[in-house]
Amino acid sequence: MKRIPLYSFSFLMIIILFTSCSSKKNGTSDKTGMAYNKKEYGGFQVNNKFKRGPGAGLVEIEGGVFVMSGSAIEAPGQELGNYNQKRETTVSSFYMDETEVSNTNWLEYLDWIRRTYPNDHEYYYDEIPDTLVWRRPLSYNEPYVDNYLRHPAYQDYPVVGVTWEQANRYCAWRTDRVNELLLRDRGYMTSFKDLNGGGRGAAIASSPKPTEPFNTDIYLNGQIDDKGKKAMKDLSPSATQSTNNTRNAPTRNVRLEDGILKQPYRLPTEAEWEYAALGLIGNTQYENINTNKIYPWNGLGLSSAKKKTRGMILANFKRTKGDYMGVGGALNDKGGITAPVRSYTPNDFGLYNMAGNVNEWVADVYRPTTFEAVDPLNPYRGNFYQDKKTMDPITGKIAKDKYGKPVLLPAVNAKKQTWAERQAGIPAGSGAAPAPAAATDSAAKATPAVAISNTYADQRGYRDRENGLYGETTLVNNKSRVYKGGSWNDQAIWLNPAARRFLQQDESSADIGFRCAMTMLGASEISTAGKREFKVKPQKKFSSSKF
Structure with a gap:
């Protein structure tokens, strides 16, 4: 028997392994038999290696069912509207900021505006938080007016004085910066180093700076032509080389189907915020909630029961009407006003300061009886549907x-x-x-051939008997937005995740900040490790030679 040389056998195995991996990588349609990601079959591209993950600064929140307002405290002074109506609700899995947005985070935003639009003073001014929120007629708070936002002593403290509208614009800006960084760092677009120069090198002359800032929607619509050194290959047989292409083969922009770009940053809904703040996942086993909570931590108290930190206050709030931080030499919560965004102990989802420090804006329009009417899955009031204006309906x-x-x-x-x-x-x-x-x-x-009346867009008044009564029987209207969580300026009753208040979306306060959220796409379950699973048979391989 003739023996096969070892090197030949190794080479053969490499060929088989490569072919197998290539087949697995490309994939084949189980309905047509056509191979994906191959030019000869039309170039239909499918990402078989998609792995989801949070955007910068976010942590995973596995969704589930909970009782909205189930943690409400019955206490003197609480009135209808301070809590939601108790209702079983399901929240889909999502991502949420680990911390509140800080002063440094906001100054980064302002710096980008100043650099990108050096002559647009109105844009910069409109995004400056209202530092006058610190002024009180009978308090000496002028140092905070001048220093709280910009001085490095407060750089890690939560930004305040921002309106709900400003917070939403920050979310949109953050979405574009995160996605642009992702595309440029991975080589799908021209790198920042090639655009601006980095280290000892200078910017590459063949990489002209863009005339407009990056926008995710505009990019996905194919209206930004910037192909980097590792741009996506365009496998369409009719594809032609881009004018801005540095590679020999035709390339294209990243598409939504590639699973590379992140979903938009946004404010969390009220249901998402309350669910995340409560953090019952740490008390749950096989769908059984062992212990309920009235705060983001276990127990009925406001101080730590652990041996090393026993007696330490677990959040930044005022214990009585005049006690903001305790006695000198033994401060309790250690914060006269706000505290750094990574203060105290995170809850079971890993989120900091979901009670106290600053109240936080959420997306919802306020109504005292919202949760009598809303849907049980991802409840939300405030939908305002918008479309992108089409410049050319053909292209x-x-x-x-x-x-x-x-x-x-x-x-x-x-x-x-x-x-x-x-x-x-x-x-x-x-x-x-x-x-x-x-x-x-x-x-x-x-140009529309007929006059269009907007009869569909605004659903904020859906099933709402109070809408239209603003100024007559209520101070609540469609610009009243919910905020939650309690703050340095609130007593403990407002630390309960079910508590809620409202403010007009164009107003701000020294005790209201915010954090961002992001929609999680795909399966609700975050991790299958150690969990029971149904076995699923692999897809059968299709072979056209059988027919």
Whole structure:
């Protein structure tokens, strides 16, 4: 028997392994038999290696069912509206900031505006927090007015004086910066080093700086042509090389289907915030909640029961109307005003200061009886549906404002338009006459043929008997936003996760800050380790030679 040389056998195994890995990497449709990620089959690309993960600063929150307002405290002074109506609710898994947004985080935002728009003083001014929130007629707080935001002594303290509207704009800005960094660092776009120079090197002349800031939606729509050294290959047989391409093969922008870009940062909903603050996951085993909570920590007390920290206050709040931090020489919560965002012990989800320090904005519009009406899955009041303004309905290009962001319009469609309705610029199912056939110019087609009335966009008043009574029987309106958590300026009753208050979305306070959240896509279960699972058979391999 002739023996196969060892090196030949090794080479053969490498070939088999490579072929196997290549087949697994590319994948094959179980419905058509066509191979994915191959030019000869049309170049349909599928990411078979997608692994989800949180964006910068976020931690994973595995969702589930809980009783909204189930932790409410019955105490004197609490009135209808200070708590939600108790209701069984399910929250989908999501991501949430480990800490509140700090002064340094906000100054980074301001610095970006100053560098990017050096002559747009209005933009910069509009995003400066209102430091006058510290002023009180009978208090000497002027040092905080001048120093709290910018002095390094407070750099890790939570930003305050920001409105709900400013917090939302920060979330949008953060989304674009995180996604741009991801694309440039991985080589899908020109790196920051090549654009700006880094270390001892200078910027590369062949990499012109973009004329507009990066925007995730504009990029995904193909309106930013910037291909880096490791840009995605375009496997379409008809693909041509981009004018900004440094590689020989045709390349393309990253798409949503690639699973590379992160979802938008946003404010958490009220249900998400309360669920995350309560942190019952640490007290749960096989769906049984062993011990309920009235604070983000276990027990009925406000101080630590652990041996090494026994007696230490677990959050930053005021114990009585005049006691903000305790007696000199033995301060209890150690914070006269706010405290650094990584103070005290995190809850069972790993979140810091979900009680005390500063109250936090959430996304919802306030109503005292919200949770009598909302859906049991991901409840939320405040939907305002918007569409990106189409600049050219044929190419699908969207209009941009002076900051390179999509122009948003109130939504008018409760369902997908037909192609004819889209070209004519009329709402879906409106029955309006389409534009004349002779109108072939893209700009003309983008102009609505009929006057559009917004009958669909704003759902904030849905099933709402109080809407429209602002100034007559209530001070609540569609710009009243919920904030939760209690603060350095609140007594312990407001530390309960179920407690809620409201403020107008364009107002701010010295005791309100915020943290961001992000939607988690895919399976609700975060980790399957050590858990029982159903066995799933692998997909059968398709072979066209059998037919």
